[in-house]
Amino acid sequence: MIRKTTALIGVCLLGTAIFAPSKGEAALGDQLLHKGMSNGDVKELQSYLMTKQVYPYYDNTGNYGTITEEAVRDFQSKAGIKTDGVAGPQTIAKIKVLKPGNIGKPVADLQNKLKAWGTYSGSADGIYGKGTKSAVSKFQSGKGLSADGIAGPRTLNELNKRVNPASGAVKEVTVHSTAYTASCQGCSGVTKMGIDLNRFEESKVIAVDPNVIPLGSTVEVEGYGKAVAGDIGGAINGSEIDVFFKDLNEAMNWGSRQVKVKVYQ
Incomplete structure (x- = not known):
């Protein structure tokens, strides 16, 4: 769902960033996590x-x-x-079980692992679609696993036996940027990842072409700050992004500009 103004594109959103546990911390699942914890x-x-x-x-x-x-x-x-x-x-x-319909950085990581095994040739866009499911099934068949296209513990354990691209790497891209709000006519204000921008107005979310910036990536946009690549749209193609502002005037003031974006992979 897209709506443009002079320098405004409204789209419907999605997104996520994965951080490996710091040295000395237990892996996710090795300890009980509850309210009040921070790690x-x-x-x-x-x-x-x-x-x-x-x-x-x-x-x-x-x-x-x-x-x-x-x-x-x-x-x-x-x-x-x-x-x-x-x-x-x-x-x-x-x-931790990944399957069709999931979106975000863990999916992009899965796609990169499948690439390392030579079963996936698409972009690591963070979208678990038909291509990713097919690649998972192909990998599972080759390993004698049930080829259901769902990346569960056994599948992930096998994938992890081959070196994966280093976590925490940063790439920098220059893109054309416009801005949007959650309140344009015809916009729901809810991202594809379920982020309600009317409820969480301070959210920093950008719309991207996932073939350039994987969905769910943590990014740092020049003049905007850190955000999540949590949106896609028909008007976002190639080296373009759309940044979210809660206020229409802020979005209009942002205008249309070239900006540098750091993508934390």
Whole structure:
């Protein structure tokens, strides 16, 4: 759904960034995560919550607060497991399974691993679509696994046996940027990742072409700051982005400009 003004593009959104646990921290799933905690495992949990479209915020803070607790409850409810807002073994095991419809940095990481094994030739766009499902099935068949196209623990363990591109790498691109708000005519204000921009007005979200900037990536936009690549749209093609502002005047003041974007991979 696209609507343009002089320097305004409204689109409907999606997004996520994954952070590896810092040295010395347990891997996600090795410890119980709950409200009040703050560490790299919580960041990774938030990344998966965004992938499952239940984390309604624009950044992975690493702080397990009310928003994260509510997102965990939402995921647990949809998964049909105990809804307590605590990320225990059962919750983590289910949330780390990647499948069609998932979107975000964990999916882009999966696609890069499939590329390393030579079963995926598409772009690491962060979208678990037919091409990714087919590549997962092909990989599973080659490893004697059930070829269901779903990346569960056994599939991911096999994928991890080959070196994956380094986490935390940064690339810089120069793009053409416009701006949008959540309140344009015909816009729902809710991103494809489930971020309600009317509720979380301080969110920093940009629309991207996922073939250039993977969905779910953490980015730093010149003059705008850190944000999540959480949106796509028919008007965003190639080296173009659209940045979100809660206020129409701010969006209009942003105008149309060339900016540098750092993409944290």
